[in-house]
Amino acid sequence: MEVFLQQLINGITLGSIYGLIAIGYTMVFGIIGMVNFAHGDVFMMSAFIALIAFLLLTAWLGVSSITLALFIVLIVAMLFTSLVNWVIERVAYRPLRGSFRLAPLISAIGMSIFLSNFVQVSQGPRNKPIPPMVQGEFVLLNRNDYAVTMSVRQLIIWGVTAVLLVAFWYLVAKTPLGRAQRACEQDQKMAALVGVDVDRTISMTFVIAAALAAVAGTMYLMYYGVVTFSDGFVPGVKAFTAAVLGGIGSLPGAVIGGLLIGLIETMWSAYFSIDYKDVAAFSILAITLIFLPQGLFGRPDVEKV
């Protein structure tokens, strides 16, 4: 029971990170129908940007308040990652819109290889460990010499994710940009006819996707305290699994799928085998796609994004 509770806390933390990345996959798939293969690497790059911003703030500028530092790091990572994804969309995907179906996917795979190798070449292939940004933990329950704890880091991740999801929901549901996005997702030609700037909307979708991935990247860096150039692939595939599990194109589905994948992964590691935890995630991907291709929340006729 105590182990289960502890894993539940860990799983939701991990799941929040996956959910934030999964939103990027599901939004881009919803609006232009492509699997943005490079999204995992955009996430990895954002963690590197956060790492550099953090070192710059603490070591060079001497910001001592950790709350302030984290806040600035988050903003900086979101800004730069959005810029990166905006350029990627302009350079690698926009010229291929309307081309044959595999072209954007191949271009995205090329972009993914390019990004991870760019980071490897520019920052070196080694792990980048940083001292823990935030320390401290609360003991929630102490029974049979097993303490169920929740660290401050986990609390921050839960809080930031919740706040951002609310902001994001507001953006999609209530603002003109969100309306344009939903319109483009349903019918691009019609949206263009009634005056929606489709190109701009798609660009903004990539920017938002990158901003959320940057939040996930910053949280990932803060949680694990280490990042390396190859860290984009596996979290990327898992987040994609989350998007598929929740029903690709469905935003609540992406978040819930992310939480489920996070929980399944931590539970699997705790009760079965930590070596095969990736196999669990990949198997869920395959099983979902084979038996439940529309996912938990994706219905073909339902309003998406």
Place this chain on the structure above:
Amino acid sequence: MADGASAQRVDMARALRDAGFTAVLALGLLLPLIGFQTITDTRNNLVLVTRWPLLFGLVAFVGIARFVFSIAIAPYLTQRRERPVAASSAARNWMRKWFVSFSIAFVVAYPGIVVLLEGFAGAVKWIDNFGIQILIYVMLGWGLNIVVGLAGLLDLGYVAFYAVGAYSYALLAKTFGLSFWLLLPLAGILASFWGILLGFPVLRLRGDYLAIVTLAFGEIIRIVIINWVDLTNGYAGITGIPRPTLFGIPFNADDNGFAAVFGLEFSPLYRVVFLYYIILVLALLTAFVTLRLRRLPVGRAWEALREDEIACRSLGINTTNTKLTAFAMGAMFAGFAGSFFATRQGFISPESFTFLESATILSIVVLGGMGSQIGVAIAAIAMIGGTEIMRELDFLRRIFGPTFDPTQYRMLLFGFAMVLIMIWRPRGLITTRAPSVFLKERKSISGELTREGHG
């Protein structure tokens, strides 16, 4: 005349503005990761160092490149696009007719040419690193071409079957001492068995979803290989895999070795040349079988499936069987290539079967032009030969200093090339479609006119 000059000047202003904008953008993109470098200092702390010269050098380079592009290259491209396509000349037809025969003659004679040019010692590198390495990828590309190019099923986990072939050969040869020639077909059969096994559940999926599930299967097989240490020795891999023999004659320096039996002086070259011809024959076999299969009902069913699955089904074609045969055939050739890879290296580990490998093979097929055998071969030569040749570029070290290692940038350029070629020619290098069956006249059509991959 005056108008032309003013238009020129406006263009110039616009080019400058574009260049400035691009440079600012490049500054934004490169500032975090190029401007700063994270390094571990002597006390094992991560510290930042700046690289302003590199950052501003790159930003200036990007800006200038953009400027040159808009004033020189872009007008040229528009001009070329407006020019009508030249009718194919007699010389071009002649070249097209003899190109394949000439290429095959060249690859057969390649070891001889290299030995003449480089001598015995120098030739090993050229045959091994270029000849064999490229031919393995040509073969893998042709094998995947059956699945992706002919049947239109996007497979991102092709390397799994390559791994099955390699591990089948390595384990069976080491455990039971069976010979390469017996295990080569066996490895192919085992791989195609796995192809059917994995293919069965996934074939009802379409397009992108199929791609992702095959990727998942590829990764699962790799993780199992890593973790099943009792069987596969995990990360450490399998060493001492037996080498192939020529009718029982090994290629070593012993008394019963190849050199001694034929009364020659021992040289590692003989084994390399022998391996070269094995992979050449295997690759040509793949191409030949594929060409023949295209004319059989199953091959035509593959191509019909690629163009339109619903039409295919309404004509009474069993799409499940058709897809499964494509999967199994593709996997079989990967299995052959895998067992050859194992015997050539003498050592295999899960490192050789990562997703990157699948992506490389897929990009070769797509860049070459899906379904085109010649295109795939050209793409394999360009991509693999291109990355191999980067190891040889000594003059770069002279420019950028002795610590400069060009091989580091291989994958970087590889990814960049994939994106660029997709933008330049989304349909691949060779896009024409020649029908395998025709009524009166064989007409090639452009790939632009066909739909594909909706299967």
